[in-house]
Structure formats: structure tokens, C-alpha cells
Amino acid sequence: MKLRILLVDDNAEKIGLIENSISLISRDLAVQCVIDTVQDIVSAKRRLHDCDYDIAIIDIQVPRRVGQVPDKTGGLVLLQELEESDLLRKPAYILGITAYINEIPESHAGLLDRYFSLVSFSRESTSWSQQLHKAFGDIVKSLTQQRRGENSQSTEAALAIVCALGSPELRSVLDLPIDWSILDERADCIDVHEGAIESPSGRHRVVAAAALEPGMAASAALCARVIAEFRPRYLAMTGIAGGMKAATKLGDVIAADVVWDYTSGKIVQKRRRQEFLPEPRTIDLDATVKGQLRRLAETPGVLARIREEFKGPKPDHDLELIFGPMFTGSAVIANSKFAATLGDMHRKIKGVDMEAYSVACATKYCARSASAPIPIILKSVSDFADADKNDDFQSYASYTSATVLYEWAKRFL
Template identity: 35%
Template sequence: MLVLVVDDQYDGKAKLVAKVVKGMSGMELEHVSSSRDALKFMKSRRVDLLILDLQIPSEFGMDVEMTGGKQLLEYLELKDDVLKPGRVIGLTAHKDSYEQCKEFFGSRGWALLLDPSEDELETLVAAQMMGSAADSPAFDVAIVTALEHTEMEAILALPYEWKSTRFRDDISSYHVGTITLQDGRKKSVIAASAPRMGMAATAVLATKMCLKFKPAVLAMTGVAAAVKGEAELGDILVADPSWDWGSGKLTLRQGKPVLLSDPAQMSLEPEVAAKIRTLAVSREYLNEIYANFDGKRPSHNLTVRVGPVASGAVVLEDPATVDLIRSQNRKTIGIEMEAYGVMSAAFYMGPQRPVSLVIKSVCDFADPTKNNEWQPYAAYTSAQYLHRLLSAHFFD
């Protein structure tokens, strides 16, 4: 594995990296002092791991630039004559540079460390090595969200010691971590957000993660709309079954368009559904989840509802369309945009399919009053409930 360090001062972070890498087998280390030298190096050799200081000069001998490392990476993304690095780690001892660059690194799934210790750096480099050791490392749990902000943020707030990573020849950014079960056992987890909302993008991502990582559990969390009277703001909806409410034939009746529905349904595994229904009745975990939210929350108690959740291609603000969806299944409790795609991706994996589970919490009621006010609370409750299920009820 080839590691390239870009730092204008070898005695600083470059020396620390060299000390960490020296103790690892199969690692080759190279060092350059400027963006220009780094580009020259990567035109002839493919770098497995690029570790760079944020404050580097464009050329040796010139003044350092506060975000020089970020500028180098932006340039790499535009150039076709440079061999792109497999993974990237950014380092800085300067908080100003860190704050200016953390969103850039995070959006690409790259790690950025502020004044790291030797132990922190060693842990992260080891994780990057693990990711490159095999094209398709296995994980016990795969988690998908539709929104990088809010929904994925709620997942990354779970106590899984997350590390960002990328895999060769894969455009997706991933987060890998470890779940500690109630009995002390450890399970590996990988999470990713789709590039956009909707069944197509999410189903593609979920299918890819099933094929690459062979998870035992494929889960999705996030936000959904509730059918009024079936759930309240923040309530946790567990999809069983899910279907594409727009599936069928669009025809004309008396000069008006009419949808003749023909939805195929994807159901939760009966054993899992029964277990969650029992937990819902007992209200286990719910008061704890509600009390621990640091932000605006509803005045009513948190509940879990297992039932039909419809998926569609549009964001709904139309009560008439909600009525149409309820005509397909009168017991519908929620409407969102991805559940059917995720559950279908798991189902079509065949006999070795993962258990699929879609947990989404209510942030609106699919009417003109909808807004984003309750999304943080809804994303939080769905992620926290998944955490409790994974920790105590999925790996008996």
C-alpha cells in the first residue's frame, strides 16, 4: 500500500505519519512538500492513501496557504491526467483551517483530523488499510438514508465510533463503525446516503451495498409523512408492508385521468414484525429516546406503529393523493419515497438475502402545512430506535 504525505515540514505531521506507518506491514511511504510536487508524483504513481496537511504551499519555497490542501484536492478532481488517490486523510493543527474545510472533506467521505494524537492517527490509518485489503469487506449491518443532512447526521450521532472511508472504483462515500451489543459482542456496520431522494437512487445504493458488503441486516431510517389520525409528529413508523403507490395504469374515465393501481407489496419478515409489535406495546425504549432529545420536541408521548407505508416518486402536499393511497390500503399509516426500493433490493438478493427494515418517523402530514421544522426530531427518533433494535434484538 503506497502512502503519500504532503507536508512542507517533515518534522511535524509528516514525521508522526512516518512513525505510525513504520510499524505497519505492507506500507510504502513517500513524502513531498508542496501541491506541485504532489501532482507531479501522482501523474506517474497511483497512491492508495493520501495524507496531507491543510496548510501547504503551492510550490516549494512559497508561503503556505490556509486551505492549500483543499485546493490541491479540488484540482485533483478536475484533472484527468492525474491518478486519483484511493483514500484521503486531512490533517491540521489550525482550527480556522479545520472549520473552513470540514464540510468539503465530509461531503466526500474523507477524514479530517484536528491536531490528532499518534493513537488517533494510527487507528484511522489502520481502518483505511482494512478498507483497501479487500474490494468487498463484509459488514454485519448496512444502513441507508436518503438525505445526507439530518437523516445521516442522526445515524452518525449513534455511538459506533464512525470512520469515513471510500472504496476503490466506487463513487459512494461510506461511514464504517462498530456496534456493541448488550451482551458485549461486536458487530460491524457501514452506512451511506443516496445521492438524491427517491426509490431509484436508494434502491441502487441498497443493492450495491448488499452485493459488496453481504450484510445480515439492511436498514433505512429517516423521515416520513403520516396519515392524519394514524400517527403523530415524531412517531416511529415501521414499514410492513411497503409498496409503490404510483404503480399501475393511468387511464381516462369520463375525461379525467384515473390511476388503476396494481401495487406489488414488500413485507417485513414475520418474526421481526412480531418482535417489534411486542416492543411497541410495552413501550420499551420510547420514554428514554424522547427524554434524551436535545431540541424541540412534541408535548405528546413517543409511540411506535408497525403498518403499511407507501412509497412514491414525489414529495406530497396533497390530501387528495393521500386519499388515493389509502384506497390502495385502508390501513396505511405513512407515506415516503424510498422504503419499497430498499425492501425490494433486499428481497431480490435471493436465498441469502439480508433482513430488511425501514424505520421512518413522522415529520409532517403530506398537506400544504408541511415544513422542515420536525425533521431533526423525526430523524433522531428513527435512528435511536434502530440502534436499540440492533443492540438487543437482531443478533440473538
Template identity: 30%
Template structure:
């Protein structure tokens, strides 16, 4: 396994890391001391693992840059000439740099560690990562479906007619399920399904990044539940995110002696071909009547669901506050829903590198983000989102495109 270590001081973190790598039987590593040298090395060869100090200089002899490691990762993402490392572990000894950089690395599914003093933990992380990379020849899948909750979200995916069975992955903590279906051309397609370790953007981004790197799906879908915007959506309505964004991204400041939030979200749009397909589904009201009539578990809402294409916001908290919902709507007045994972999935898929999978977030309305919310409609919403994903996969998605 080929490992690249990027650190400008051997006597610090690098010495500890190299000692652990040797203990784990990894002798094939290359040490560079600057962003420029790291990029040159990755242009010349492919590395399985990159261990990255956050504070590195642009070129050897310059002062270390506080954002040098992050800038290196950003250049890796946009430069087509770079052989992107399969996995990245970043390390910093500075608490402030750790706090500033954590979201950046979590959104991409990469690990960020605070220092190397806890050598037992560092050894455990490297051992697990090396084990994953050693089994990188895992089979590839045409589609990956990710949910936030095992019940009811993943449960409704596993109820689809794909003959799912549990799939064992060495060194992995997640439980995977694999199945197959027939696509619009009559070809058999493979599918992988799993639930994230827990709710939220960070967990969703991490599992999505792992799946994209390891299983190389052509399409990543997140299904599940969301809060809808009252008046624009009804219980069970199926929200297709276009675009999605992190509504908590921005700056808290003080203006006129009041705390003010200045939003600065990055919005990720839906792939244009997927958008066109869902516009057709919506215009012709396809599938919704059959989905509505096939729900037999409990009571149904008074009306069949609608498929709605529009902006969906992602946040890190369970929302029961109409005032905060109004703030989110101020970021995009056409917002149709709020949930906790979609932006993590969409961003991790986007930043996974070539061949970049297409990504789609489908969340159905189970409440309206107010104090009256409860779990009564979660199973129904999980069902409607899973069913429309099934129709899209089997009747619309072109795997040859």
C-alpha cells in the same frame, strides 16, 4: 474478470462492447445468443458481469422477444441453480423498450442504457463497473444503514455510539462510514452507513443493490423521515413499514371521459421475525420514553413518540396533497405513512439474491403531507428513527439466526 455477453447479433452492440472490453483489458468474456444459452452458461459457471441486450430470443433461431432480457433477469432471480452474475448492465436501441424497462432495472439497482452510439459514455460506465468488480474482495459488514438525506438523517445515524469513521471505497461515488457495536450476545458487530446520492426510489434501490452485492450485510435498515397520516400518527411517531409498496405503480386510463388511476402495487412484507420483535416493543412501550427525554436540540412535541407497525407507501414525489394521500389510503386503508425510498430499499434487498439480507424500513413522522408541511420537525424525526434502530440492533436482532 469473467464477463457474459447476451446478444443475438454480433455485428451490432456486441461488436462495440467487445471492442471496449478489450481496450479496458478485459479478455475473459463469453458470448451467447439466447435466453436458453445464457441460463445454461450461468448454471455452469459464475460471471462477474453480464452485458445484456433486451431484445433476445428464447432459443437461437426464434424471433427476438421484446421482453427477453427482462425475462432472463427474472429467471436468474428465482432459479436456485443459477450462479447469479455479480453485476448487470442492460442495453437497448429502442426508446419504447427503454421507457418500458427502466423502472424494472432501477428497482434492482442495475444499469439500463439506450444504445451504444455514445461510446465514450459506455466506456466510462464499463470502466467504473469493472473497477468496482475488481475490488470485490471488500470487507463484509453485519449491518448496513441507508438514509435518503445526509442532513439530518445520516447525521443522526453518525451520532450513534458506534465510533464511525469515513471508509474509502475505490471506484465508488458514495461516501461510506464504518463503525462497530456490541450485539445482544456480547459479540462485536460491524456496521456500514451511507446516504443515497439523492432522494427517491431509484437512488435508494441503486445504492442498496450495490451494498448488498459488495458488502453482503446480514441486515439492511433505512431510517429517516416520512409523512404520517393525520389522526393516526403524531409528529415524531416511529413508523415500521409492514408492508411497503410503490403507490404510483399502476395504470392511467380514461373512464367516463375522466382520467382514472388503476393501482397495481407489489407489496413487500416485513420479515416475520422482525415483525414479532417490533410487536413486543410496541406492546411494552419500550424505549420511547428514553428517546423522548434524550432529545435536547430544540423543542419537543407535547407527547412522547409511539412505535407504529403498519403499511407505508413509497412514491417518487414530495407529497403536499391531501387528495393524493386519500388515493394512497384507498390502496390500503390501514396506511400509516408515505415517504420516497423504503420500497426501493426493500425491493433491492429482496432481489439481491442469496444470501438475501433481511431488510427493515424505519421512518418517523415529520409532517402530514399537506400544504402546511415544513422542515421544523425533520431533525427530531430523524433522531427518533435512528434511536429505535439503535435499540433494535443492540438489544434484539439475532445475527446467528
């Protein structure tokens, strides 16, 4: 089990003693503890606004701001704000720690009774460490029972990954370092796999499935079903796409910031000629996710490592993560002249596939808008939508798109 802990204390020596004690407790209880330490109330509130914590350990006497003298009731002020504010994420368990237990005002007794397990700290004794150990033991038992109950009752997932093909696309997802298992209670034509990903905010359930055939209709049906059953926060599609030769290289991952259904339009007769008048339908994707992916792409060594760790045939150039429009249509394109006409619709087009628009569309028209997932389209270039189309780099492209999604999830899920 992994526990995320917020420690609010302004005394460096005391912080060190508490962290050492937690390290011993972690070993004894066979849990992993990740500790974020802050030294004032303002910094603690920022953390509690942005992150979920299993445990908060709060010194009673702590400054309101960095550099100020400790407030005798600073920790209690933080506790009061946790109780009253909807903007702060309340930890599952809160422990108070103080060397001045007799100085706690009577007026705060009710607040302490509701939230604190109070640890009396002393540099001259180890009894406080024993109190901390017991409190952690109780918390671990309680969280273990809660998580077992959640796993058995909840079907919700943080991330759902859909693919158009079982091989090589879904296979590359299932090759990620995730302990996948098949939901064996299902009795239908589609296997859904489940696992978990650890990120700084905790452990998150992930599900993955592939459609039985490529194309918008099959992917739209799969996405609608996944959304209804698992209520994911993010719905991602990985796999292969045709790239625009002037804008991409084989294996590059395209992060679609807008998806188009380029087949939407009207067929008319003009001077004995049949002509197609396009009316592209577009859906813009999430700006926050785009920013996170940009930061991932700019992290030194990440893309190089992803390329290096692939053991099969791969192109001779560096891997890149490219942002731009993705066009979706109902047919495989193996004609460079036709692919070139797509550039007339959008000069910055990066790639073309048969499913991306349906994924974004499924999230847009989700029956419960409050539960609508955020779509993420990451597809890698396996060919250039021309007559030279082949399968040589499909496995590499499936791998790079799946692995970039995994690296994003580890950091930002």
C-alpha cells in the same frame, strides 16, 4: 475485547470460584467477559443452539437434566454432540474443568485431545486458577490476531443502514454512540461509514451511507451496491416520512410491515376523462424483526428515554412505535386530499415516503438469494403530507427512527 463465555457446571460453590477467577483474569488481560451459566446438558444445548460463544468452560461431570445426579461423562457427551451436530454453534475455544481428572475414560482421550484444554480443579489449591489464566491469555492472543485478520480481509457487515438524505437523516445515524469512521479507500461519490455495535451475541460490523438524492431510483441503486459489497444480514432504512393524520403523530416511528409502490398502475381514458387505475406492488417485511420491534416498544421506559434525550425542538406528546403499511411513490405529497385517496388502497396505511419500496425490492431481487439481507424500514413522521408540510421536526424524526434502530440492534443483532 469482549468475550462471551458459556459455563456448564452444577456446583454453586465451584461456579462462584470460577466466576471470581474470570473476573480477575478479565482485569489482568483488559478484556470484558460476559458469562452465561447453566447447570445441565439440556440447558447448555439450548444456549449453544441460540447463541455464539467465544469460550465454553465445561465440567466433565455434569447432569443431563436439572435435578438429576451428575453424569461422570456428561461434559464429554456434550462435547461429542458439539462435534457431530450442525444445529449447535461450536464455541471458538472449549476448556474442560474437573476435580476428577483420573476418572476420565480412556475411550474419550482422542476427543479431549482435539478440543479440550483440560483444567484440573481443586478447592485446596490455586493452581487451577493459574491454568485458567494461562489458557485465557492464549485465547485472547489468538482471538486478537483472528479479529485483526477478519477486519482487514472481510468486507461483510451485520447491518447496513441506508438513508435518502445526508442531512438530517444520515447525520442522525452518525450521531449514534458508535465509533464511526469513513472507509477512506473508496474513491467515488458516496461516502460509506463503518462502525460496530455490541449486542448479546457479540460485536457486529455496521456500515451506513446516504444516496445523493431522494427517490426510489437513487435508493435502489445505493441498496444494490451496498448488498453486493458488504453482504449485510440486515438492510435498514431510517429517516423521515409523511404520516396519515388519523393514524400517527409527529415524531412517531413507523415500522413498515408491508411496503407498497402505489404509483404502479395504468392510465386510461374514460368518457373524455383521464383516470389512473392503481395496481399496487407490495412486499411484506420480516415477521421475526416485527416481533422483536414489538418487544422493544413494550419495554418500559425505552421510548420515553429516546424522546427525553433529544435536545432540539420536539412535539409535546409521547413517542410511539407504530406498525403498518408504508406507501412509496416518486413525488413529494403536500396535498391532504390526495393523501386521503391512498387510504382507499389500504385502510390501515400509516405513512408515505419516496424510498421504502426500493429498499425492500433490492433485498427481494438480490442476485444471491442465500445472501439476501432482511429489510427493516423505520421512518418517523415529520409531517402529514398536506399543505402545512414544513421542516420543523425533521431532525427529531430522523433522530427517533435512527435511535429505535440502534436500540433494536443492541438487543437483537
